[in-house]
Amino acid sequence: xxxxxxxxxxxxxxxxxxxxxxxxxxxxxxxxxxxxxxxxxxxxxxxxxxxxxxxxxxxxxxxxxxxxxxxxxxxxxxxxxxxxxxxxxxxxxxxxxxxxxxxxxxxxxxxxxxxxxxxxxxxxxxxxxxxxxxxxxxxxxxxxxxxxxxxxxxxxxxxxxxxxxxxxxxxxxxxxxxxxxxxxxxx
Numbered sequence: 001x002x003x004x005x006x007x008x009x010x011x012x013x014x015x016x017x018x019x020x021x022x023x024x025x026x027x028x029x030x031x032x033x034x035x036x037x038x039x040x041x042x043x044x045x046x047x048x049x050x051x052x053x054x055x056x057x058x059x060x061x062x063x064x065x066x067x068x069x070x071x072x073x074x075x076x077x078x079x080x081x082x083x084x085x086x087x088x089x090x091x092x093x094x095x096x097x098x099x100x101x102x103x104x105x106x107x108x109x110x111x112x113x114x115x116x117x118x119x120x121x122x123x124x125x126x127x128x129x130x131x132x133x134x135x136x137x138x139x140x141x142x143x144x145x146x147x148x149x150x151x152x153x154x155x156x157x158x159x160x161x162x163x164x165x166x167x168x169x170x171x172x173x174x175x176x177x178x179x180x181x182x183x184x185x186x187x
Contacts, residue, residue, distance in 0.1 A: 011074045014078075035097060064157050083142065094132045094135060095132075099131055102126075117139070
C-alpha cells in the first residue's frame with residue numbers, strides 16, 4: 001500500500017484544489033452572456049476553448065508516454081475536469097436556446113456532461129436541437145479519442161511505475177543487535 005508521502009499529498013491537494021477552482025468558476029462565470037443573442041461569439045469561444053484544451057491534453061499525454069516532466073497525473077486529471085467544465089458550459093449556453101429538454105440549470109448541464117462522459121445515458125435530459133446534438137456527438141468523440149488516450153497513457157505509466165517498484169531490490173534488514181551473553185541461567 002502506498003504511503004502518504006508529501007509528494008502524494010501535494011498531488012491530491014492540487015487535484016482537489018483545481019477541481020474546487022473549476023467548480024467555483026463554472027458556477028459563477030456569467031455564461032448567460034453567451035447564447036442565442038451572440039451565436040458567433042458563443043461558437044468562437046467554445047471552439048477556441050476546445051482547441052486549446054485538445055492541444056494541452058495531447059501535450060500532457062505525450063509527456064506521460066515519453067515519461068518527461070513531473071506529476072503528469074495531476075495535469076491530466078485537471079485537464080479532464082476542465083473538459084467536463086467546457087462541455088457543461090456549452091450545454092448550459094445551448095439550453096438557453098431550447099436545445100435540450102429538461103436542462104435548465106448549470107447543475108443540470110454538469111450532470112448531463114458527467115452522464116455523457118461516463119456513457120451511462122439515463123435519458124432524462126436529451127438534446128432536441130441540431131446544435132446540441134452536434135455538441136453531444138463532439139463530446140462523445142472527444143471522450144473516446146482524447147480522454148481515453150489520456151487516461152490510458154496515465155494508467156500505463158502508473159502500472160509501469162508500480163512494476164518498477166516491485167522489481168527494485170529491497171535492502172536486506174541489517175543484522176539485529178549483536179548477540180549478547182543472553183540471560184544468565186538460574187542456579
